Amino acid sequence: MPTVAIFGATGAVGREMLRVLEARDFPAGPIRLLATARSAGTEMAFRGQSVVVEDIATADLKGIDIAFLAAGGAASRELAPRLVERGAFVVDNSSAFRMDSDVPLVVPAINGRLVAYKRHRLIANPNCSTTILLMPLAPLHARFGLSKVVLSTYQAVSGAGQAGVRELERQIELHATGEPGSTEVFGLPIHLNLLPQIGPLGDDGFCQEERKIVTETHKILGDSSFTVVPTTVRVPTMRCHAESVYVETRQATDCERILAAWGGMPGLSIAGGCGMTRWPTPRELAGRDETEVGRLRAASADGHCYSFYVVGDQLLRGAALNAVEIGELLV
Numbered sequence: 477m478p479t480v481a482i483f484g485a486t487g488a489v490g491r492e493m494l495r496v497l498e499a500r501d502f503p504a505g506p507i508r509l510l511a512t513a514r515s516a517g518t519e520m521a522f523r524g525q526s527v528v529v530e531d532i533a534t535a536d537l538k539g540i541d542i543a544f545l546a547a548g549g550a551a552s553r554e555l556a557p558r559l560v561e562r563g564a565f566v567v568d569n570s571s572a573f574r575m576d577s578d579v580p581l582v583v584p585a586i587n588g589r590l591v592a593y594k595r596h597r598l599i600a601n602p603n604c605s606t607t608i609l610l611m612p613l614a615p616l617h618a619r620f621g622l623s624k625v626v627l628s629t630y631q632a633v634s635g636a637g638q639a640g641v642r643e644l645e646r647q648i649e650l651h652a653t654g655e656p657g658s659t660e661v662f663g664l665p666i667h668l669n670l671l672p673q674i675g676p677l678g679d680d681g682f683c684q685e686e687r688k689i690v691t692e693t694h695k696i697l698g699d700s701s702f703t704v705v706p707t708t709v710r711v712p713t714m715r716c717h718a719e720s721v722y723v724e725t726r727q728a729t730d731c732e733r734i735l736a737a738w739g740g741m742p743g744l745s746i747a748g749g750c751g752m753t754r755w756p757t758p759r760e761l762a763g764r765d766e767t768e769v770g771r772l773r774a775a776s777a778d779g780h781c782y783s784f785y786v787v788g789d790q791l792l793r794g795a796a797l798n799a800v801e802i803g804e805l806l807v
């Protein structure tokens with residue numbers, strides 16, 4: 477059984493990875509958990525045993541078969557080559573290597589075949605909003621082709637890690653006192669607010685999160701011939717990203733055929749079934765593996781334009797679950 481290590485085990489994604497490995501009975505032998513010196517020495521539970529967290533800076537990296545990295549981009553850039561050199565397969569949650577041409581960017585239900593060949597020792601997990609978008613988008617791309625995608629996201633604070641969750645919790649606590657609370661993570665109060673920029677703005681006016689959605693969508697689908705125009709918004713929910721999506725398809729289609737295409741996508745459920753009598757919410761989807769799509773409607777009479785709404789747990793489908801599924805393909 478492989479030795480498995482989680483780097484960044486004490487973070488929002490790392491904790492979920494540990495839980496998902498246990499829940500899915502991942503064929504792991506010994507497990508190693510690593511974080512910064514701040515957390516070294518603390519204990520975390522795995523399969524009824526207590527595992528002591530090691531300090532990444534001083535840990536011996538030998539003997540690791542599968543390394544899940546969730547310690548941020550800088551740590552990934554430093555750790556991934558060293559782990560690969562020592563014979564590990566590395567699944568990286570950061571954006572450090574996603575756009576490298578020799579690094580596969582994988583959502584298992586869409587392009588998991590890239591992992592099956594075991595040619596690559598470093599595999600990148602996509603950005604969380606991109607993965608959630610692609611769950612309903614990839615089947616439409618495969619069946620009907622795409623010419624344009626316009627979307628707005630509603631992204632939970634846990635997308636910015638545990639510090640993001642703590643910042644919103646504190647602002648909620650302080651609300652009645654009239655004090656604003658710290659805005660270190662989001663720059664402005666996020667409680668009772670909406671912030672339509674995630675990451676630095678580029679010269680083109682798009683922010684970093686929007687650029688990731690465009691480039692990663694094109695890379696994963698292996699097709700950059702269609703336009704993608706995202707607007708990414710941080711909202712005061714704790715967990716799950718929601719996305720309102722408008723698409724133009726190359727072939728004309730209808731709602732029945734779109735629902736049939738979605739019905740064949742593993743990990744995607746249709747809110748209220750094909751009658752679409754409900755719609756998904758972050759509260760309902762938090763902690764759940766499936767991504768849920770709803771509110772499908774035709775936006776033109778010619779069969780080319782559709783709108784829909786999708787929600788998924790970004791800590792699971794957008795990070796931990798997706799990474800563990802990649803690990804399952806590796807073993």
Ligand SMILES: NC(=O)c1ccc[n+]([C@@H]2O[C@H](COP(=O)([O-])OP(=O)(O)OC[C@H]3O[C@@H](n4cnc5c(N)ncnc54)[C@H](OP(=O)(O)O)[C@@H]3O)[C@@H](O)[C@H]2O)c1
Nearest residue numbers: 484486487488489511512515546547548570635637638795
């Ligand atoms: N949150 C999401 O929804 C999400 C989704 C997809 C991808 N990601 C990516 O996943 C990674 C982890 O995100 P997160 O949300 O889990 O962040 P987080 O909650 O802030 O956790 C970060 C983890 O990394 C450790 N760490 C921080 N700085 C480090 C350093 N310089 N060297 C080594 N370890 C360090 C932390 O250890 P301590 O506890 O000791 O500080 C903690 O275990 C990031 O690359 C992020 O972009 C996040």
